[in-house]
Each structure stands twice: as structure tokens, then as C-alpha cells.
Amino acid sequence: MTKRRDFLKALGLGALGATTGFSSPPRKSKTPSSPSSFSRPENAPTNWVWMTPELDVSADEWKRRFERLRSHNIDAILPQIYSNSAAYYGSDFLPVEGEWLEKILPLAKNAGLEVHGWMISMPCTIPEIVENHKEWFVVNRNGESAVDHPAYVDYYKFTCPNRPGSQDFIERRVEEISSIDGLDGIHFDYIRFPDVIIAEALQPKYGIVQNEELAPYDYCYCEVCRSKFEEAHGVDPMALDDPPTHTQWRLFRYESITNLVNNRLIPIARENDKAVSAATFPNWQAVRQRWHHWDLDYVHPMLYHNFYHAGANWVRNQTRDGIERLRGQGKSTALYSGLNVGAVAPGGLKRLLQKAHEGDAAGVTLFSAGAMNDSMWSVFEETTSALQSG
Template sequence: MRIKIQKMWGKVMRIESLIVLTLCATLAISFISVVPLSHAGGAAPDESEELIFYKEPECEGRGIWVWAESFSSDPNVEPMQIRDAFHNFSEAGLNFVLFLVKDSGGWLFYNSSIGPVDPRYYWDPLKVAVDEAHRFGLELHAWFCVFRDIKVAKERPDLAMVNSTGHVSTEWVCPSKPKVRKYLKSLIEEVASRYSVDGIHLDYIRFPNRTYCYCEDCRRSWLEEHPEKPWPPNSTDPSFIEFRQKLITSFIEDVQNTLKGINPKIKLSAAVFPVPKDAINNRMQNYPEWAERGIIDFITPMAYTSNTQEFEEWIKGTITAAKGKTLIYAGIGLYKILEAQNPEDEFRRQINITRTVKVTVDCSVLGVNGQVLFRYKYLEPFINATKEVYSQHAYTPHSEAIPPQIGEPIQDPPKDNVQPFQNVTITVNVTDYPTRIRKVILHYSINNGTSWNTTVMKQVCQNTYQATIPGYQYCTWVTFKIEAFDVVGNNATKDNYGLGYTYHVIPEFQTIHIGLLLALMTLTIIFGIKAEKSSRSHIKSTNKNLKLSHLKMKATLSLHVTCKG
């Protein structure tokens, strides 16, 4: 018996050994297939994983800034150069182009009837660019250098910015001046209405630094808003910072409204400084407010550096500041990456960071939506790496048209148990793919939809939003519905198929008092029935007793008569 057991145990051990060896071989093969051969003999450096293991999203912005001056001004040559370049962009996996139509010098690169066209380009580079971009499946966004306009600043010093020392700029024009705003908006309107552009991109949409501007128009506007404060204010005064931020923000909002009137499908974007505090407090680019108000479709933080860690920190800062309220396409400075020891590897690392970096903001996990390469002039050394990281086709997030998905709302307390002047909490799950939710609004009415009150619902976790409807007096009928907007302007409404969700405020006594009343009524009926039965039994018993008495009396009388007889 012992010998049999030993033989069986030997077989088991041999089977276990085979299994272990098989597993080890499988792991080894897997390891060899994953680790590059150059690192198979030792520990791979940390960056090797970053260089190799990145995932290409199916929805990703992949843009490039392009100067018209990158091509020949000869009308017999440049159109073919633009065609070849845009064909290469398409082959390299890019999906949109930011084409310069107004440079910082103030010159225009399209046939304008308003501003000065670059004299070298007596034909229309923008028209060719639009046609060729669309030929190769690329979007074309018209790129404007806004408040940096050297030509106007030099020719019209009355329109230029003035710094805190009184120096009149020869490069920058002031956004507080009505003539400046009108001129710049007219150029944007001209392009948007005459060309089939897919977007307008605003560059130099800022002040040069916080020492500007102290011109006469700024003084007058400041004193109108703050008559209690002296002039000039300190450049670090929070109120003066906010004053200048409003000048930039209001211009963007004016442009957005103009574009909506021309073609609501035209997207509006802006180039911003990569460090939020610098952008917001020194350049007056309050892009968190632009995002919150939904007046910008995407921003491109100009994270131009050859330092991987610095790039990642800047991108994380932008994500945190924007709070997921707008799309972010990280600006990658190719000219800066050329300074790196291995430019192509640094390019791959920065692309990988934009695809993997995550920041948790207000219980939402946020990231970046794409990249924009600065600029075409420096693309050639990176063309192979670009084809590698953009090997699969992707569509732009800002062009997606899928509306948000709104779940069934939950009401607390339930609709059949709302007391007079009791607040009602509405909770709902809202999702959006491939972009993100920007805002969820609760609409409620107490007059059957004749007029509506609105409140922005608070995000309480990743996809859950909540808001409160105030209490109303008894017998009030309340109707509500929910509307959601994503960061690219798509919206959806949940309104119970047009009927709205309704509840009725019940009278104050109904919850507990009606229950007691019903209980009392039930007891009354029970006691009544019992009393009635008891009464009937008593009457029957009485009748029986009377009948017995009558019979006894009759018998007595009969006996008496008999006896008497």
C-alpha cells in the first residue's frame, strides 16, 4: 500500500514540475516579446516604457500651426507647396491646421477689403489653404494674432497700449479702445463669412505683462467702474487685474456671438500661457472663466519646452485650472524639442504624457484631448516620429456631435410625499463620450411651464449631479426637467417625453394625520359593527325572555282557571 502511494505522489510531483516549467516558459516568452531586444539583457531605463507603451485614442485633436510665409509667395509655386504640405499632414495622421491669416506685424494673408494685405501675396493664400485642407480631410482654422499688431501700434499710437511708466508700446494695441475692438472683430467676421473655415484661433489674446495698460481709455473705463479708487492703480491690485481680464474675456465673448450669427459650427479656440498663475494674473487670460462660461471650444497651452518634467507640470496645471469645462490641446514646441539630446524620443515622451496624464479635480478624473505642434517650419526632423505616434486615424473631439446621456432623475422626498415648504432634492446621472460634461441645469416651474426657474446642478461625484428645488405651499404643482451641455456645445434635455416630471405638495395634515384618521375610522366602524351585533343580541334575548314570561303567565292562568274550576 505504501509503495502505491509513493508512486502516485511521484507522478503528482512530476505533473506539478511540468506545470511550473510551462508557466515559466510562457512568462519568459511574454517578457521577450514585450521588452525591446536592446534591453533584453538588463534593466530597461524608465523612459523606454514611455517611448513604447502609449495608446492612440480614436478621438484626439492633432493640429499644427502653419505660417503662410512658410511657402513661396509666387502664385505659381505656393499653391502646389500648400497642397504637398497638407497631403503630408494627412499622411502623418494630423487632422486640423491652424493657418495664419493675421500675423503679429499686422499683415493679412487673405484678400481683405478691410485691413492691409501682405504685398507679397496679391493672390489668396487662405482660399488655397481651405480648399487643400478639405481635399485631404483636414479642418482649417484661421489663426489671428489679435492684440499684438505692430503696424497699427506704430501708425496709430493713440490706439497703442501704455505701460505703468508712461511708455507707449510700438507692438501692442489696447483692448479697451472701441476702435481696436471694432477693427479686429471686423477682420474675424470677414474671414468667417467669406471662407469655409472650420474654426477661428486667437493668438496674442492677452496683455504683454501686468504693467500694461495705463492709456487714457483704460483710465476712463477704470474710473467709471471704480469711482472710489485712485488712478493709477497698482499693477498687482486684484481689482485692476480683474478689470483687464474682463477686457479680454468680453472680446472673446463678442467674437463667439459674432460666429454664432454667421455659422454656429465654427469653433473658437485660443492659445494661452502654460502656467495658470502667469496666464491669469500677468497676461489677463482668465481661461478658467472662459471655460466655465462656455465661450471657448478649446485652449492650446503653449507648453514649449524640451524638459519632460516641466512639460508634464505645465499640462497638469492647465488641466487643474480648466476643471474639465473645455477641451485642452497641449501645444508642443518642436523648435524647443530640437534642443533635447534625443529630439525624437522627447517628442514621443511629450505625446505620451498628453495621453496618459490624469488629474482628479472635484471628483472627476481629467486629462488632455490632443496636441498642436508648433510649427510646420520645424516638422521635418519629426515626420517619422509623427507618423509613428499618429499611425491610426482619429477624429477631432471638438467636432463630435453626440449629445450627453441623461439618466432617470431621482426625487427626494418622493413625489407623493412632499410636505408644504419642504425642499426637494433632484439627483441625476449624466455622461458624455468622447468629451466631457460642462454644465447640467435643473429647470423647474410652478405654473405648468409658463415660466421657468433655473439652477446649475452641482457635481457630487464623477457622473452624478444634484440640485434642490425650494419648498412651496400645499396644493402647489411643481414641474421640472433637466438639461445637460458638453464642452463642445452639444446638449440634451430630459423632460419625461415633453410632459415634464411633476409632483404635488400635499396638505400639511396628510402624512400622519390621515393615517390616524383612517385608523380611527376603521376602529369606529369595527366598534359600530360590534355594538350593532350586541344590540341585536340584546333585543333578541329580551324578546325571548318576554316570550318565556308570556308563556309562563299563560300557563299560570290556565292552571289557575283549572284549579278554580
């Protein structure tokens, strides 16, 4: 039986009130985090895997799967426990799709795996939020809300990192997840703006050509973002001659996400003794995601080479570039090369693993567990064992 109160009832009581706005539960004030405020264990994971929810799988089958993961050199799992619309654990305030985490957490821990809860961050398609808090959502350069005109796909209803209501909403999710006993960490995904330019290989899918930053995909120009920028720089970004080329306006968007991560979200996880990681973009400028400035313990850049018409050497080069950017900011964050295993055969997986190793990655993160088969796991175990021993 779930512990959560009924979501619509909570909405009526004001937890997500349409008129009063979202309010987080009381907690003591926090100071901004610093890289030294959390000591990463010396035996940090080497290899990770993202996992999407499967609610109908039995406990015995999960036990078998986790033992297999561990025996094939996986050290940590990233189960998705919050999507853009529902929780997969017994949340006290979110719609609950199923209590998946409660089933798998003890089984994964018994198998010797670390468990870091994977959370979709900025997009939100919860009907009650979309309908009653349209002001929380980003606005593009045409003045269109992501609620009515989401970029690319319908779930691209991103909330704004500068809106107090959306800030409180994401804070409360982080607080609830990072308070779960037995969870080793929290993993942020979609902690960014919508892609102003999507990866080259994906553009034909949407019938678009993006050789520049086009207005329908350029966010956020809501009243809060515009007023904050104008207060700091003396000009409304909508009045700029060419907003995409304006350095201060670009930096403002970068810092909007960085401030949310470093000053509001990471301190909550630190209070609860949880490690913090994030799935990030290699083309970070396109999503205003300057992740090498974040105070993370682990970072997992999604080096999905096929999205960029690139080969395995690109994975090596991007891994090196990411590490250099982190070190340039004085960060000790461990970087794991995120690999799209669904795009390769076993031989291709071996080459990607080798190139990530050449790039000095701390390890790799596989997307995703469901894309792996017996042949792939055999190659993964053999290759990672050889790389780690060599």
C-alpha cells in the same frame, strides 16, 4: 486679382479714418455667447499644427504636404492668415501680403484636414493705424505708449481691449475671417496684454531680470482703462500704493480681455457657424489672460517647456492644471497641449507626446509645421498611433 479696395483709399474714405475712427460694417446686434451656443462635433480634431505663410510654394507641393500631414495623424491645420501687419487672404479692408488662404484651403479640405484661420489679435503694426490712431494702443505704468516704447520687441505694439476704436478694428477682422466659406474656425493668438513678466529662459535674451512686475512692462494705464476702473472702484489705478498687488485692478485687466473675447468676438464667429479656439499662455497671470473663463471650443496652451527651464513632466502637469481650471469653470472646452517641436530631437518629441497624453490632453498642437522633418514625422505618427490605440 484681389477683391480688396486699396487700403489707403479706404483710409481716406473713412473706413479707417484718422478723424472719424474705425467703423465696422452694419450687422445685427448680438447677445453674449454661451458655451452651449455652438455644438462641437463629436469627431473633433485630435492633432493640430500651426503653419506660417509660404507664398511661393506651388499648389502641387501643398497638395503633397497636406496629404502627408493627414497620413501622419494631423487632423487640423492652423494657417496664419493675419499677422500684426497684413492679411494672407483677399481682405476688403486690410493690407494684403498675398492670397495664400485661397490657394491652400481647398487643397487642405480635399486632403481631409480641418482649417482654422490663425489670427494675431491685439498687436498692430499697420503704419496707417499706428500713425493715425495712437490712442488705440496700451500705455504702461510709466505713462508710455506701446507705439513709442513697445516692450521687448518692436512689434509689441498692443492695442487696448477697452478702446472702442480698437475693439471695432478687431471685430471687423473676426467678422471678415469667420465669413470665409469653407473655413472651419477662427483661431485667436496674442489675445492678451503684453507679458508683464516673460518666461525665465527668455529674460537673458533681453538683458533683463524680472522678479516682480516692473512699470515699463505693466499695462494698461490709458485714460479709458483708468476712468473705467475709477468709475467702478472709486480710485484711479495710478493713485494706488502698489498697483501690481491690488486685486481689483488685476481682475479688471483679466476681465477686460475676457469681455472682449466672450461678449464681442465669439458671438461673431458663432453667427457664422465657426468654431473658436485660442493660443494661450500657461503662465496666464503674466499676460492677464484668464482663458479658462472663455467660451472656447478648443484651447491650445503653448507649453513650450524650454521657455520655462522645464522638462517633459512639466507639460503633463500644465496640461492637467489647465483642464482642471476649465472644469472648475464648468467649461467643456477641449484642451490641446501646444508643443515646441523645434526645441527637441525625435526622442524628445516622443516623450512630450507621451506626457501630454498622461495629462489627459485631447491631443497636441505642433509649433510648427516648418520645424518637422522626416524623422520627426515618423516618430510623431508612430507615437500618436500607439497612444490613440492604447
